Amino acid sequence: AQSVTQLGSHVSVSEGALVLLRCNYSSSVPPYLFWYVQYPNQGLQLLLKYTSAATLVKGINGFEAEFKKSETSFHLTKPSAHMSDAAEYFCAVSESDSWGKLQFGAGTQVVVTP
Amino acid sequence: DTGVSQDPRHKITKRGQNVTFRCDPISEHNRLYWYRQTLGQGPEFLTYFQNEAQLEKSRLLSDRFSAERPKGSFSTLEIQRTEQGDSAMYLCASSRGLQASNQPQHFGDGTRLSIL
Numbered sequence A: 001a002q003s004v005t006q007l008g009s010h011v012s013v014s015e016g017a018l019v020l021l022r023c024n025y026s027s028s029v030p031p032y033l034f035w036y037v038q039y040p041n042q043g044l045q046l047l048l049k050y051t052s053a054a055t056l057v058k059g060i061n062g063f064e065a066e067f068k069k070s071e072t073s074f075h076l077t078k079p080s081a082h083m084s085d086a087a088e089y090f091c092a093v094s095e096s097d098s099w100g101k102l103q104f105g106a107g108t109q110v111v112v113t114p
Numbered sequence B: 001d002t003g004v005s006q007d008p009r010h011k012i013t014k015r016g017q018n019v020t021f022r023c024d025p026i027s028e029h030n031r032l033y034w035y036r037q038t039l040g041q042g043p044e045f046l047t048y049f050q051n052e053a054q055l056e057k058s059r060l061l062s063d064r065f066s067a068e069r070p071k072g073s074f075s076t077l078e079i080q081r082t083e084q085g086d087s088a089m090y091l092c093a094s095s096r097g098l099q100a101s102n103q104p105q106h107f108g109d110g111t112r113l114s115i116l
Helices: none
Strands: A003-007 A010-014 A019-026 A031-038 A044-050 A056-058 A064-068 A073-078 A087-095 A108-113 B005-007 B010-013 B019-024 B031-037 B044-050 B053-057 B065-068 B075-079 B088-095 B111-115
Touching: A003 A087, A010 A019, A019 A031, A019 A087, A019 A108, A031 A064, A031 A073, A044 A056, A044 A064, A044 A073, A073 A087, B005 B088, B010 B019, B019 B088, B019 B111, B031 B075, B044 B065, B075 B088
Parallel strands: A010 A108, B010 B111
Antiparallel strands: A003 A019, A019 A073, A031 A044, A031 A087, A056 A064, A064 A073, A087 A108, B005 B019, B019 B075, B031 B044, B031 B088, B044 B053, B065 B075, B088 B111
């Protein structure tokens, strides 16, 4: 069985500051890991994915995430926050034998202050 | 790539009525997924299709819910005898390939259902 935990339901960052969103997972088999972003009243947009090729994954809009197997973590970072980064972010896991079914975390709402 | 399209965007109905949602996936995608998202939560998996075959259904999908994907193209999700607890955003996603676990899913903008 798999599960995803996102620490912190709300994060407030200043414009230009580091964005750090935490995600821990549990999985009985090697997982695939994803970060999605959701703007109000819209669907989810893929930021990046980990599929075992490299532990540091670069995504769109300047985001990156590092897979740490020993810590079962896949934290998302961005060096410098922009106002346009205000949105909800979801970490998701898919087990390699699950036909692609995604298990999502509860999400982290990011607020960016001037 | 025109993206995943969902219709309608919003649906308001009275408790006990039936509703049907439509999803048009990206044309070359053979996998189609339905998720439900309630306020303040992440999406929860409901069901998915490989072409026209429905391969898995979540326990969340009670017997009031039915999904179809005739001819392996668009899909419909029907809810019969709607209840207050059915109020949510219903998201459709599609992806390509047989080994789909590492293929990213592309999401539509969802159908927001409100039960009066």
